[in-house]
Amino acid sequence: MLTYLIAGIITFVFTTILTIAGVGAAFILIPVFLALGIPLLTAMSTALLLNSVAMIFASISYAREKLIVFKTALPILIVAAALSPLGARTAEHLSRNVLLWLFVGFLVFAGSMMLFYKAKEREIEANSKKMVGYGVGVGSVAGYLGGLLGVGGGNFIVPVLVWLGFNPKKASATTAFIVIFSSLAGFLGHAALGNIQVPLLALCAIGSIAGALLGAYLLKKKLSGTQIKIVIGIILYLIAAKMIWDLLKLFS
Secondary structure, eight states, X not given: OHHHHHHHHHHHHHHHHHHHHTOOSHHHHHHHHHHTTOOHHHHHHXXXXXXXXXXXXXXXXXXXXXXXXXXXXXXXXXXXXXHHHHHHHHHTTSOHHHHHHHHHHHHHHHHHHHHHOOOXXXXXXXXXXXXXXXXXXHHHHHHHHHHHHTSOTHHHHHHHHHHTTOOHXXXXXXXXXXXXXXXXXXXXXXXXXXXXXXHHHHHHHHHHHHHHHHHHHIIIIIOXXXXXXXXXXXXXXHHHHHHHHHHHHHHO
């Protein structure tokens, strides 16, 4: 039970931070759960379900503030779901390690852009066709590359939306809404294979919900667009660092 309590506290901390960036915490929770001695399949299915739970609560909070750009989010969801299998099929014919190194390069580039490049915000929402077009374009990239690399598309979506001129708060909130469905799809894929441990899920769900609500509050009320970009940039760097560590372990 102590292990589950520690897992719940860690879930709260990471979910709070990552909710601000609009990405789920599964990528960091899975190795943490493994370090605590939780079986791999259980760790994966639990972390993905927690992603969906956290982003549901965050998205409810964001929707009340009208931060989610649904006209862009829905095309991203539909197109990404359609193209993800194509990316997965392509991956069968390419070196996964090479692809992951390329993705690391993208993360470092995107993180640097978030930290050092000042994108000019535009009045995008007044043009419905443009918003839908952006959604189709971003969804195509996120879905295909997500399937190709086997990673969450949210890592692509947030920086690309900011580059396109979206307000950083709306970019994070819109991505959080999308993560609900992408994580749920991943959970359903693992649920049949991994046993959910109810005490672990219950304690982590409490931490996940509390973290999501706190992260959403910080994004809405306490952080400026520039500060959110800094948070996103740092998180992209951290994701890249974790992937580099995992790749280097393959050679050790």
